[in-house]
Amino acid sequence: MLSLEHITHSIQSWLYGSFNARLALGIEFLIVGLGAITLFAILGLVLVFMERKVAAFIQIRLGPNRVGPGGIFQTLADTLKLAVKEGLTPDGADRFLFNLAPFLVIIISMLALAPIPFARGFRIWDINIGVLYITAVSSLSVIGILMSGWASNNKYSLLGAMRSGAQIVSYELSAGFSVISIIIFTGSLRISDIVASQQNGWWIFKGHIPAFISFIIFIIAVTAETNRAPFDLAEAESELTAGFHTEYSGMKFALFFLSEYVNVFIVCALGATLYFGGWMPLHIGTWTAFNHVMDFIPSSIWFMGKTFSLIFLIMWFRWTFPRLRVDQLLNLEWKYLLPISLFNLLLTTVIAIMGWYF
Amino acid sequence: MFEEVGTTAEGDLVINVGPQHPSTHGVLHLIITLTGETIKNVEPHLGYIHRSIEKMCESLTYRQFIYVTSRMDYLSSHINNHGCALCVEKGLQIEIPPRAKVIRVLMDELTRLASHQLWWAAMGMDIGALTPFFHAFREREAINDIMEETCGARLTMNYMVPGGVMVDLHPDFQKKVKAFIVLFKSKIDEYDELLTNNTIFQNRMRGVGYLSKADAISYGCTGPTARGSGLSCDIRKLYPYEIYDQLKFDEITEVDGDCFARYMVRLKEMKQSLSIIEQLIDNIPSGDFQAKTKAVLKLPKGEFYSRIETARGEFGVFIVSEGGTTPYRIKFRSPGFSNLSALNHMAKGHKIGDLVAIMGTLDLVIPDIDR
Numbered sequence: 256m257l258s259l260e261h262i263t264h265s266i267q268s269w270l271y272g273s274f275n276a277r278l279a280l281g282i283e284f285l286i287v288g289l290g291a292i293t294l295f296a297i298l299g300l301v302l303v304f305m306e307r308k309v310a311a312f313i314q315i316r317l318g319p320n321r322v323g324p325g326g327i328f329q330t331l332a333d334t335l336k337l338a339v340k341e342g343l344t345p346d347g348a349d350r351f352l353f354n355l356a357p358f359l360v361i362i363i364s365m366l367a368l369a370p371i372p373f374a375r376g377f378r379i380w381d382i383n384i385g386v387l388y389i390t391a392v393s394s395l396s397v398i399g400i401l402m403s404g405w406a407s408n409n410k411y412s413l414l415g416a417m418r419s420g421a422q423i424v425s426y427e428l429s430a431g432f433s434v435i436s437i438i439i440f441t442g443s444l445r446i447s448d449i450v451a452s453q454q455n456g457w458w459i460f461k462g463h464i465p466a467f468i469s470f471i472i473f474i475i476a477v478t479a480e481t482n483r484a485p486f487d488l489a490e491a492e493s494e495l496t497a498g499f500h501t502e503y504s505g506m507k508f509a510l511f512f513l514s515e516y517v518n519v520f521i522v523c524a525l526g527a528t529l530y531f532g533g534w535m536p537l538h539i540g541t542w543t544a545f546n547h548v549m550d551f552i553p554s555s556i557w558f559m560g561k562t563f564s565l566i567f568l569i570m571w572f573r574w575t576f577p578r579l580r581v582d583q584l585l586n587l588e589w590k591y592l593l594p595i596s597l598f599n600l601l602l603t604t605v606i607a608i609m610g611w612y613f
Numbered sequence: 614m615f616e617e618v619g620t621t622a623e624g625d626l627v628i629n630v631g632p633q634h635p636s637t638h639g640v641l642h643l644i645i646t647l648t649g650e651t652i653k654n655v656e657p658h659l660g661y662i663h664r665s666i667e668k669m670c671e672s673l674t675y676r677q678f679i680y681v682t683s684r685m686d687y688l689s690s691h692i693n694n695h696g697c698a699l700c701v702e703k704g705l706q707i708e709i710p711p712r713a714k715v716i717r718v719l720m721d722e723l724t725r726l727a728s729h730q731l732w733w734a735a736m737g738m739d740i741g742a743l744t745p746f747f748h749a750f751r752e753r754e755a756i757n758d759i760m761e762e763t764c765g766a767r768l769t770m771n772y773m774v775p776g777g778v779m780v781d782l783h784p785d786f787q788k789k790v791k792a793f794i795v796l797f798k799s800k801i802d803e804y805d806e807l808l809t810n811n812t813i814f815q816n817r818m819r820g821v822g823y824l825s826k827a828d829a830i831s832y833g834c835t836g837p838t839a840r841g842s843g844l845s846c847d848i849r850k851l852y853p854y855e856i857y858d859q860l861k862f863d864e865i866t867e868v869d870g871d872c873f874a875r876y877m878v879r880l881k882e883m884k885q886s887l888s889i890i891e892q893l894i895d896n897i898p899s900g901d902f903q904a905k906t907k908a909v910l911k912l913p914k915g916e917f918y919s920r921i922e923t924a925r926g927e928f929g930v931f932i933v934s935e936g937g938t939t940p941y942r943i944k945f946r947s948p949g950f951s952n953l954s955a956l957n958h959m960a961k962g963h964k965i966g967d968l969v970a971i972m973g974t975l976d977l978v979i980p981d982i983d984r
Contacts, residue, residue: 314747410628414650414965484741485813493636493739494965575807577814578741580966581650 260376287379291365295517302516303330305563306570313574340505345408348502352406357503357510360399364514364521367392370446371524374534374555378446385446386438389525390431393480393518397423400482400489403511404499415498418581419489423480425588430476432596433469436603437462437529446528453532456539463611465603470530472596477522478569479584481515485576488584519566527561534558621646625653632661636739636969639979643956643968650964655957663983670943675701675775675910678943683769685947686981688731691724691760692923694773699854700919700930701775704912710901713777714855719790719893720760720772722886726797727756728924729883732976736876737808739973740817745808752800755793759786775910777903790894797887809880818873822959822971825870832958833951836926837882838975841875843868848922862889875974911938925949925976949981 266286270279304319304327311318319326344350370385372378382388397420404416438444440462441452452458458466479486490498500511527533534554538546579587605611619627626647631637640661646654666685670678679697683690695717702709730753737745757767762783764772772779808814824834829842839846847864849857865881867874912934920929926948933942952975960968 310743314744315751316747410626418650487741488966491741491966493741494969496635574744576742577737577808577811577817578966579813580817580964582964583813583816 260374263377291368291379295361295365295368295513298520299513299516300330300334302520302566303333303512305566306516306573309567309570310574313571334509337509338506342505342507343502345502347408349406349408352402353502354507356399356403356406357507357514359402360396360514361510361517363392363396363399364517367521368517371521372446372450372528372533373558374553377555381445381447384444386434386444386449386525386529389521390427390434393521394423394427396514396518400499403503407499407502409502411495411497412499412501415489415491415495415501418491419482419499421581422482422486422488422584425585426476426479426486426592429472429588429592429596430480432593432600433473433476434525434529436465436469436596436600439600439603439607440466446533450528450533450535453535454538457530457532457535457537459530462603463606465599465606466530468599469596469603470526472592472599473526473530474565474568475592476588477526478572479588481518481522481569483515483519483569484573485578486584487573487578488581491578493578519569520562523565523569524558524562526565527558531561531565532557533561624648630968636972637979638735638972638977641953641972641977641979641982645965645968647965652960652963652965652968655960655968657953657956659983661983662980664980666984667943667945671940674938675912675940678940679774680769680771682945683771684980685945685984686923686925686928686949686978687768688728688978689724689923689925690769691720691772692921693928694771695721696919696921696923696928696930698773698775699921700917700932701910701912703919704915704917704932704934705775705906705910707776707904707906709777709904711856711898712900713902713904715893715897716778716782716902717773718855718857718860719890719897720764720770720778722889722893723756723759723790725924726883726886726890727753727760728976729879729886730756732879732924732973733804733808733883736973739969740808740814742808742811742814745804748800748803748807752793752797755789755796759789759793762786762789774903776906777901779903781902782897787894787897790890794887794891794894801883801887804880809876815873817966817970818876818974819869819871821872821963821967822875822974823871824955824959828955828958829870832955834926834955835948835951836923836976837865837875837878838926838952838955840864840866841878841974842870846927848920848927852920854919854921860889860892872970872974879976909938911936912940920946923948925978925981926952945984947981947984949975949977949979953977953982 267283270282274282307329308318319329322328322332344353367389369380370378370382370388400419401416404412404419437449437458440458441449443449459470482489495501500508503511534557536549536552536554536557538549621627628645628647630643630645632640632642637643642658642661644656644658645652664684666681669681673681679694682693682697686693730749734746734749737743760770761767763786764770824842826842826844829839829844835846843866845864845866850864862885865878865885867878912932914934914936917932917934918929920927927946928948929946931944931946932940935941956971956975959971963971
């Protein structure tokens with residue numbers, strides 16, 4: 256069966272056959288870079304459209320339905336509108352930092368995309384510390400947000416940025432701990448190893464209760480980390496107008512917007528990889544026939560299906576829950592999630608040592 | 614007049630909230646002093662939508678000035694019109710026909726329901742839940758359709774006139790209202806499921822924006838705001854007008870005095886309004902919908918005051934007449950203005966997010982405050 260793996264392999268062997276090694280590597284970089292940017296843009300468009308349709312579904316309305324069949328070109332039209340808009344820089348803003356911030360945010364989102372396996376053998380960079388790399392890089396985005404809030408010379412932006420700083424730094428801990436519990440099971444930080452370890456069952460099923468608890472903590476923490484409702488305090492429309500990106504317009508605003516959605520995609524992809532086997536098909540023990548049928552579904556569809564289910568879950572949160580207050584947000588992390596995840600880590604370790612998982 | 618916006622000597626942040634801000638529900642301008650996220654002082658500045666309605670009324674006849682009052686509290690325009698009509702009728706000593714009375718009460722309660730629905734919708738938005746907005750508007754739409762059929766307008770009805778109501782009910786009125794009752798009864802529990810029972814929502818509302826009964830009295834708060842503090846102040850019960858003394862309904866009071874109490878008062882009032890509508894919808898007496906009045910109304914020399922319970926509290930109309938065709942002076946007592954005055958007291962020491970929640974539970978309508 257022709258899969259993405261074969262395509263990448265044939266391209267690679269053709270490149271290395273036709274050019275010398277250095278040039279081939281350069282061309283590969285170029286292809287991967289262009290591919291990443293294209294993927295980025297497509298993800299942004301798809302996710303914005305999906306969010307609007309999900310919101311419409313939850314809010315008993317139709318959503319975008321004018322541009323193109325079912326409104327699928329609506330986000331394209333919006334992007335076009337944002338692209339031709341003037342990118343204002345407010346008076347008194349720190350011009351350099353103000354203009355740098357959106358690019359920083361989007362670059363960080365792009366970097367975090369690198370080790371994610373989209374399908375069997377289809378990933379940009381299988382680094383040996385993959386999970387650590389994603390956690391580390393994605394926590395950098397707080398710098399971009401703080402930068403934009405500070406440089407805007409707007410008090411709402413500053414408040415939003417400060418909230419965001421406190422929030423991301425706090426929830427990073429819980430997200431990290433919940434990721435660690437899976438790493439304890441797999442014994443490897445390399446994402447391909449983590450996926451391979453789920454050959455005969457996903458960690459959410461194999462890992463007993465601790466894996467389930469850590470999944471719930473993971474989902475809460477990453478929702479907070481990506482500044483999505485009910486943790487959207489950095490934007491907090493009704494309190495801070497638009498929080499840290501109040502002063503941004505045109506394409507610079509669009510970059511913030513895009514990076515938010517790509518961040519959601521990244522964390523959901525990570526969640527799908529850690530807990531739901533990434534591109535690994537659903538296998539149930541000794542049901543050979545069933546497993547065989549599942550193998551027929553391409554791995555990219557498995558991966559995207561899992562990721563988008565998690566994205567839908569996060570969107571569902573957004574359109575159902577009210578927003579927390581800033582002190583409640585920090586209470587939730589430091590008084591509840593962190594102790595629970597520490598205890599859960601202990602539990603995971605015990606289970607891993609005793610070999611009680613399947 | 615305006616405090617300098619920026620940073621104070623103590624290092625506190627002074628910022629403008631409004632007049633263009635998503636949570637001020639219109640052109641309310643607050644200057645808030647912050648220490649970090651904590652509010653030290655809230656200073657409302659009014660006048661952005663002042664249209665000098667009281668002065669305009671002085672040059673309009675007693676039939677004409679009622680139209681202007683629809684533009685004050687646009688969410689309960691029926692009740693504003695009703696209050697003015699009551700005051701003029703008091704001056705002229707007209708007894709209005711029973712059919713008109715029932716129609717007026719029905720319309721008032723429908724308006725109250727619609728207003729509370731909109732408040733509930735906006736409350737969710739303030740707290741950060743965007744979905745309630747659309748769910749509440751679904752039911753409000755049905756009320757607006759009923760209003761449109763009978764009054765010809767969906768927002769500024771101008772339906773109540775001195776002596777009764779302007780035109781008779783639309784033939785479909787009863788049928789549509791009954792359909793609405795069925796619809797709303799099936800949906801009101803959704804309100805609880807979506808917002809009231811949500812843990813995040815309750816944590817945001819409980820213990821926030823406390824207003825004691827004594828403070829409610831001294832700030833002149835009325836309506837659900839004061840009833841949330843345990844103050845019994847429903848004009849429909851205390852000084853019944855029209856046929857409210859013959860109806861069975863409860864005055865809702867809560868004792869907690871926080872945002873959640875005010876929230877629950879409004880939510881329960883919706884059910885009471887619904888029960889009033891149910892009692893009346895099959896018992897609309899036949900007969901005239903308007904008493905015979907002279908073509909030109911002239912109030913006798915003197916001072917007249919009438920009070921009425923709007924969705925936001927006590928709405929008072931005070932007319933000073935010199936005996937001419939236009940009032941010498943009109944003063945409106947709007948509930949929103951007094952309720953807003955308690956904002957600083959309630960918001961001090963809370964976070965910015967709480968300020969938004971408190972403003973939401975005050976149910977402010979800015980054109981009502983500014984006039």
